[in-house]
Amino acid sequence: MEKRVVFRSSWLPYLLVAPQIAITVVFFFWPAFQAVFYSFFLQDAFGTQSQFVGLANFAELFRSESYLNSIRVTAVFSTLVTVMGLAVALALAVAADGILRGALAYKTLLIWPYAVASAVAGVLFAFLFAPSVGIISYVLRGMGVDWNWVLRGEQAMLLVVIATVWKQISYNFLFFLAGLQAIPRSLIEAAAIDGAGPVRRFWTIVFPLLSPTTFFLLVVNIVHAFFDTFGVIDATTQGGPAGATQILVYKVYYDGVKAADLGGSSAQSVVLMAIVIALTVVQFRYIERRVQY
Amino acid sequence: MADISLHAVTKRFGDNEVLHPLDVAIGDGEFVVMVGPSGCGKSTLLRIIAGLEEATTGEVRIGGRRVNEVEPKDRNIAMVFQNYALYPHMSVRDNMAYGLKIRKLPSAEIDARVERAAGILELGPYLARKPRELSGGQRQRVAMGRAIVREPAAFLFDEPLSNLDAKLRVQMRLEIQKLHRSLGTTSVFVTHDQVEAMTLADRMLVMNAGTVEQVGAPLTVYDDPASTFVAGFIGSPAMNLVPGRRVGDGVEVGSGLEFPLPEALRSTARAAVTVGVRPEHLVVSSAGSVAGPALAFRVDSVESLGADSLLHGSAAGASFVVRVDGHQAPQPGASLTLSPKPGRVYFFDTPSGRRLAG
Numbered sequence: 001m002e003k004r005v006v007f008r009s010s011w012l013p014y015l016l017v018a019p020q021i022a023i024t025v026v027f028f029f030w031p032a033f034q035a036v037f038y039s040f041f042l043q044d045a046f047g048t049q050s051q052f053v054g055l056a057n058f059a060e061l062f063r064s065e066s067y068l069n070s071i072r073v074t075a076v077f078s079t080l081v082t083v084m085g086l087a088v089a090l091a092l093a094v095a096a097d098g099i100l101r102g103a104l105a106y107k108t109l110l111i112w113p114y115a116v117a118s119a120v121a122g123v124l125f126a127f128l129f130a131p132s133v134g135i136i137s138y139v140l141r142g143m144g145v146d147w148n149w150v151l152r153g154e155q156a157m158l159l160v161v162i163a164t165v166w167k168q169i170s171y172n173f174l175f176f177l178a179g180l181q182a183i184p185r186s187l188i189e190a191a192a193i194d195g196a197g198p199v200r201r202f203w204t205i206v207f208p209l210l211s212p213t214t215f216f217l218l219v220v221n222i223v224h225a226f227f228d229t230f231g232v233i234d235a236t237t238q239g240g241p242a243g244a245t246q247i248l249v250y251k252v253y254y255d256g257v258k259a260a261d262l263g264g265s266s267a268q269s270v271v272l273m274a275i276v277i278a279l280t281v282v283q284f285r286y287i288e289r290r291v292q293y
Numbered sequence: 294m295a296d297i298s299l300h301a302v303t304k305r306f307g308d309n310e311v312l313h314p315l316d317v318a319i320g321d322g323e324f325v326v327m328v329g330p331s332g333c334g335k336s337t338l339l340r341i342i343a344g345l346e347e348a349t350t351g352e353v354r355i356g357g358r359r360v361n362e363v364e365p366k367d368r369n370i371a372m373v374f375q376n377y378a379l380y381p382h383m384s385v386r387d388n389m390a391y392g393l394k395i396r397k398l399p400s401a402e403i404d405a406r407v408e409r410a411a412g413i414l415e416l417g418p419y420l421a422r423k424p425r426e427l428s429g430g431q432r433q434r435v436a437m438g439r440a441i442v443r444e445p446a447a448f449l450f451d452e453p454l455s456n457l458d459a460k461l462r463v464q465m466r467l468e469i470q471k472l473h474r475s476l477g478t479t480s481v482f483v484t485h486d487q488v489e490a491m492t493l494a495d496r497m498l499v500m501n502a503g504t505v506e507q508v509g510a511p512l513t514v515y516d517d518p519a520s521t522f523v524a525g526f527i528g529s530p531a532m533n534l535v536p537g538r539r540v541g542d543g544v545e546v547g548s549g550l551e552f553p554l555p556e557a558l559r560s561t562a563r564a565a566v567t568v569g570v571r572p573e574h575l576v577v578s579s580a581g582s583v584a585g586p587a588l589a590f591r592v593d594s595v596e597s598l599g600a601d602s603l604l605h606g607s608a609a610g611a612s613f614v615v616r617v618d619g620h621q622a623p624q625p626g627a628s629l630t631l632s633p634k635p636g637r638v639y640f641f642d643t644p645s646g647r648r649l650a651g
Binding site for chain 2: 187192193194205
């Protein structure tokens with residue numbers, strides 16, 4: 001059934017959506033347009049002069065070793081965040097779905113981290129893992145691990161991945177739990193009678209039926225790892241050591257704000273924009289098809 | 294194939310005992326229907342047999358083997374669910390083959406069994422389809438196919454027809470009957486529909502509030518209901534059950550309508566006795582020609598069902614339903630004299646609801 005409000009006045013509907021449109025224009029379209037615009041210009045260090053250079057900023061980007069490194073770092077980072085975040089959340093959701101007593105407390109505790117801001121989570125983990133004073137560092141050293149992410153790139157990467165995953169698990173957990181609860185009990189029982197043990201039931205029945213949820217979360221987590229992890233990185237490693245955790249979105253900020261390369265930074269934003277558009281298209285295309293098995 | 298026996302089985306959820314101690318014996322190859330209103334424990338009992346639910350106390354045996362501690366997959370039973378429980382991401386063929394693949398049968402054998410089941414159930418053209426591309430009746434058949442290919446010791450059916458429309462239900466009822474005749478596998482069928490119970494069962498178990506009220510062949514249960522519950526539940530429309538008072542050698546109902554008690558029951562009948570007569574056992578007769586009790590019946594309303602008509606009305610202040618031929622129904626307001634067919638009046642002890650026995 002179609003439910004539609006019909007306005008007699010011609011300007012009222014526009015007035016009602018105007019605030020939303022204004023916000024979108026000011027905070028999204030205008031900066032996006034500016035990024036595209038500046039990506040074609042080269043500016044001097046003081047921002048007083050700019051010169052049209054066409055696609056030179058883009059060409060420069062893909063020749064730059066530090067940018068290519070940032071792409072590699074981003075690929076490793078987003079893969080680790082997505083795979084670990086999904087796997088841990090799914091395991092927790094399966095466990096939570098199975099328990100009867102105290103289920104609410106368990107679920108509430110698992111959802112809590114989502115309420116913590118990225119930067120706060122970053123600071124929290126920076127302290128926990130701080131080489132000199134962190135309690136986890138203390139334990140790690142006790143176990144003979146040479147823990148110092150300030151100097152060691154792979155440990156810095158591990159730290160930002162853990163901080164990001166810790167926060168993202170709540171979100172993934174919620175969706176997986178809802179997905180699991182949407183699977184009729186009788187399907188699991190039918191498989192049990194058909195002879196499938198718990199592990200087999202999970203891989204042949206539950207996991208395939210969760211695939212729409214998994215796919216949705218896959219895209220959302222990649223997008224998250226690409227774009228929403230600025231706070232975590234800035235609060236912990238700030239891209240270091242030596243660019244080991246400098247993901248693309250952090251490099252945009254670093255080059256634009258710290259290094260005052262407005263044109264190059266804008267070109268990087270345009271590339272990121274293209275990536276997020278592509279991911280969104282993939283998500284809509286495939287989700288529409290995959291939802292019905 | 295195998296027999297199934299339950300010995301002193303109970304089921305408790307917390308403090309709530311949903312099944313009181315039950316003893317049930319189901320013979321090899323028998324088709325037993327467990328029938329009762331919702332919440333009577335029939336599905337729980339079936340799930341205990343399947344192993345999806347644990348009996349709180351008592352023993353379950355399948356083919357003579359105690360199975361209380363045996364996983365559902367090792368009980369060699371197949372179950373058909375009310376919502377079919379087909380695997381939505383698998384084709385019809387894969388749905389049927391799933392259990393066989395897990396049991397690691399050779400693939401030629403799997404194909405042969407699936408083809409054979411598809412042949413029996415006329416599913417041949419649909420083997421490549423997904424469940425969502427099938428109608429309700431076809432899905433129901435796939436669910437049965439999945440049970441058949443396993444060649445189990447017993448089939449368990451959990452209200453498998455209640456999601457189908459009336460016409461399909463009749464058709465599937467006949468198919469299940471035919472299937473059982475040709476396969477001869479022990480079957481336990483749960484339903485709340487007394488028509489399904491009457492038509493399918495070799496024997497039926499009438500359940501109420503966690504106990505078995507009566508076990509017997511459908512016609513035996515119909516002819517000799519053991520309690521007011523069974524009398525009211527089996528048979529459609531339901532038996533007229535009218536509370537009465539013991540008066541000398543008879544039972545008085547309403548204001549002055551007396552049913553004579555058979556001699557055998559006179560010693561057991563106490564003060565409060567319920568009289569039961571089925572609507573189809575009340576016969577319209579002309580006044581004065583009646584040997585037994587004559588009911589001066591006033592028709593309040595008439596329901597025409599085509600072949601029959603149901604007359605709702607009262608006699609001596611008590612309500613009755615009477616079934617008459619569809620074309621000889623009187624108008625509302627008419628007065629008739631009714632008499633029960635000889636031997637078709639039932640007497641129950643009112644407080645306990647049990648049938649009076651001599």
